[in-house]
Amino acid sequence: MNNQPFLQYHFSHQTKPPAVTPRMTLQVYIHRPMTQQSAIDFQLPIVTDNEGNLIETDYIDLMLGYHQINPEDSTMLIHEISEYVTEVLISSVLNTNFHIQITLTLTDNNPEATGRLDIDLIITDLEGTTRPPHMEERYNTCTVCFENFNNGKYICALSCGHQFHFQCIDEWLRTNISCPICRETDV
Numbered sequence: 001m002n003n004q005p006f007l008q009y010h011f012s013h014q015t016k017p018p019a020v021t022p023r024m025t026l027q028v029y030i031h032r033p034m035t036q037q038s039a040i041d042f043q044l045p046i047v048t049d050n051e052g053n054l055i056e057t058d059y060i061d062l063m064l065g066y067h068q069i070n071p072e073d074s075t076m077l078i079h080e081i082s083e084y085v086t087e088v089l090i091s092s093v094l095n096t097n098f099h100i101q102i103t104l105t106l107t108d109n110n111p112e113a114t115g116r117l118d119i120d121l122i123i124t125d126l127e128g129t130t131r132p133p134h135m136e137e138r139y140n141t142c143t144v145c146f147e148n149f150n151n152g153k154y155i156c157a158l159s160c161g162h163q164f165h166f167q168c169i170d171e172w173l174r175t176n177i178s179c180p181i182c183r184e185t186d187v
Contacts, residue, residue, distance in 0.1 A: 006109050007109070008106070008107040009080070009105065009106045009107070012105070015092060016098060016099040022097050022099055022100070023045065024048070024099070024102065025044065025046060025100075025101050026045075026060070027103045028040070028042050028043070028044070028063070028064075028103075028106070029103070029104070029105045030069075032107075033109065035113055042063060044059060046100075052086045052089040053082065054081060060077075061078060064077060068110070069108065081102070085102060123173060126166065127156075127166065132154060133150065137149050140163065143162075143180055144168035156169065158187045159186060160179050160186075160187070173187065
């Protein structure tokens with residue numbers, strides 16, 4: 001049994017030279033060593049009130065949820081981000097014209113995370129390769145919907161070579177990250 005916690009995190013920050021319009025950003029890195037998912041990297045603006053309290057946390061919550069950080073961890077992280085932002089602002093009170101970048105690095109050991117970003121990228125790539133079926137393919141069958149390719153829908157092929165209606169494989173990949181025929185996961 002693995003006793004490793006699902007979520008580990010740490011903060012760091014850096015200030016950059018004075019700027020005319022200083023800003024604060026939150027850079028988030030998510031690494032999932034127990035999945036084949038690519039590293040996730042995104043940046044968000046940090047908005048605080050006059051007392052340095054983090055406000056407008058809905059977008060942070062939305063992005064953490066999109067990347068499948070569970071809601072309890074997301075709530076805890078938003079609280080921790082708020083505390084860290086306040087500490088950084090208090091410690092840099094004399095440097096109010098600096099850009100401040102806060103970095104949150106997460107290691108998420110949740111093996112159930114499906115890699116939504118990877119799925120979105122795969123589907124975007126597939127969408128760029130869709131085409132009408134060639135004459136010799138028109139009577140082949142899509143193994144997701146069991147209809148012939150001659151029904152006017154565009155088709156595409158996964159990296160394993162199996163072909164499907166684009167709409168069918170799009171829906172399939174959002175719940176099953178593998179080819180419906182050979183179960184290849186490097187789609």
